[in-house]
């Protein structure tokens with residue numbers, strides 16, 4: 111997962127000085143890579159019975175919708191969208207839910223630590 115994150119950060123950083131003509135393809139590539147990364151991460155969470163799975167999946171879905179959202183206003187707007195907005199969304203996700211997930215997989219947290227990350231529909235099932 112760390113290698114995935116590094117690849118994503120590198121692609122996002124490329125948008126800072128890529129020619130404007132290359133930005134739409136780079137935007138699509140970042141969204142594709144993000145979707146592939148999320149799928150791998152979700153498989154890993156399922157394999158480890160991660161208790162915050164549904165919360166994490168919901169955040170992936172929102173993040174992917176934001177990453178795929180078309181951008182009006184030309185190359186400058188798309189460059190800002192990638193290098194500021196998408197970059198911050200990805201970074202904050204990695205620093206919060208991804209780091210908690212990794213800690214759980216390393217055995218540093220117990221399932222009870224994730225009670226606040228459960229969706230209401232899950233609480234009814236417990």
Ligand SMILES: [Fe+2]
Nearest residue numbers: 151203207208
């Ligand atoms: Fe994640």
